[in-house]
Amino acid sequence: MFRTISRRSLGRRHYATVRDIVNIVEVGPRDGLQNEKGVIPVDVKVELIDRLADAGMQTIEAGSFVSPKWVPQMAGTSDVISQMKRIAGVHYPVLVPNQKGLDNLTNLLKEHPISPPLTDEISIFTAATDAFTRANLNTTTKESLERLAPVARSALDHGLRVRGYVSVVIACPYSGLVDYVRVREVAKELVEMGCYEVSLGDTVGMGTPTQVAEMLEEVKKTIPVEQLAGHFHDTYGTAIANVFTALSHGVRTIDSSVGGLGGCPYSPGATGNVATEDVLYALQTSPYSVAGNPDLDEIVNIGWWISEKLGRECVSRAGRAIRSKRDRAEKERPKL
Numbered sequence: 001m002f003r004t005i006s007r008r009s010l011g012r013r014h015y016a017t018v019r020d021i022v023n024i025v026e027v028g029p030r031d032g033l034q035n036e037k038g039v040i041p042v043d044v045k046v047e048l049i050d051r052l053a054d055a056g057m058q059t060i061e062a063g064s065f066v067s068p069k070w071v072p073q074m075a076g077t078s079d080v081i082s083q084m085k086r087i088a089g090v091h092y093p094v095l096v097p098n099q100k101g102l103d104n105l106t107n108l109l110k111e112h113p114i115s116p117p118l119t120d121e122i123s124i125f126t127a128a129t130d131a132f133t134r135a136n137l138n139t140t141t142k143e144s145l146e147r148l149a150p151v152a153r154s155a156l157d158h159g160l161r162v163r164g165y166v167s168v169v170i171a172c173p174y175s176g177l178v179d180y181v182r183v184r185e186v187a188k189e190l191v192e193m194g195c196y197e198v199s200l201g202d203t204v205g206m207g208t209p210t211q212v213a214e215m216l217e218e219v220k221k222t223i224p225v226e227q228l229a230g231h232f233h234d235t236y237g238t239a240i241a242n243v244f245t246a247l248s249h250g251v252r253t254i255d256s257s258v259g260g261l262g263g264c265p266y267s268p269g270a271t272g273n274v275a276t277e278d279v280l281y282a283l284q285t286s287p288y289s290v291a292g293n294p295d296l297d298e299i300v301n302i303g304w305w306i307s308e309k310l311g312r313e314c315v316s317r318a319g320r321a322i323r324s325k326r327d328r329a330e331k332e333r334p335k336l
């Protein structure tokens with residue numbers, strides 16, 4: 001839905017036509033879990049996805065068809081997507097790094113000719129620096145794009161939607177600050193190969209709002225903002241500020257992770273994504289509504305539950321505050 005809003009507080013030149021719905025791509029079951037060392041049972045992953053869908057999340061990244069030698073935690077993705085309950089209208093994208101991953105997925109889809117399908121979407125991924133692409137995909141960025149183009153074409157031929165990721169859009173853990181022109185060029189190639197949207201990842205989680213704004217201004221020179229998404233890790237505590245910077249620059253799709261889970265195995269020291277609870281809380285009094293109208297209280301419960309399952313504390317600030325408030329209210333409730 002589009003409507004024209006006036007943003008007096010931002011000055012006349014910011015009168016703009018914007019979409020007032022924010023889409024959240026819940027990446028917890030994939031980005032959130034891929035870095036965990038302990039084995040997470042398939043039924044826990046399935047329960048996580050199902051509960052997120054029941055709570056109203058419209059897009060839930062369900063896993064990866066990557067090499068199990070590279071990311072062992074994602075090895076059971078075929079079982080996960082075969083067992084999860086699929087809600088019509090909810091998208092359950094999976095990461096695919098190469099033709100082999102796509103073949104594994106399309107063979108699975110053939111084995112399960114059901115409606116709605118196990119998934120209708122893949123995400124392909126590369127990075128703005130060769131050093132990161134080498135660590136993550138064992139190749140250069142240019143070669144990764146050459147390999148991904150036929151994968152995207154083949155996925156589209158199979159009727160799958162294709163989303164793209166560009167990692168390290170602000171800083172790279174191996175080669176330092178990133179050239180935003182390179183981010184724009186890589187994103188453009190992903191769009192040209194058929195990605196309906198490109199998610200721009202601050203993989204290291206050290207970007208500041210100013211840097212995010214500058215990066216977006218560069219990328220928007222070529223790519224319509226409707227095709228961009230923001231993916232912010234929270235290592236330096238700037239993720240929620242970066243989300244709102246992206247929104248103020250017209251981005252309307254944000255990746256987040258329930259409980260703030262996550263990290264990339266090839267981004268040493270990076271913490272999880274911006275927590276879904278924190279994004280939902282902060283959007284409550286904003287001019288935007290969230291697609292699917294997710295139930296914040298239930299997302300808080302899910303963040304708490306999955307953190308306990310992983311043997312760690314929930315790092316979502318909103319999640320912790322809402323829990324504490326509930327506990328206080330419970331203590332103060334008169335006993336009958």
Ligand SMILES: CC(C)(COP(=O)([O-])OP(=O)([O-])OC[C@H]1O[C@@H](n2cnc3c(N)ncnc32)[C@H](O)[C@@H]1OP(=O)([O-])[O-])[C@@H](O)C(=O)NCCC(=O)NCCSC(=O)C[C@@](C)(O)CC(=O)[O-]
Pocket residue numbers: 031034064065066067068069070071095097098100101102104125136137138165166167168201202203231263264265266
């Ligand atoms: C791309 C490769 C496979 C290249 O890895 P490689 O070692 O160069 O691949 P290869 O073609 O030489 O194959 C090596 C072995 O892996 C197998 N293989 C090969 N492909 C697959 C496949 N798809 N599924 C299952 N098995 C596969 C292949 O069959 C072979 O098995 P072997 O003969 O030794 O038994 C590897 O680098 C890889 O899997 N990388 C994925 C890394 C990854 O998943 N990273 C995390 C996701 S990205 C991320 O988190 C960032 C993001 C998206 O969240 C955004 C952000 O925050 O920035």
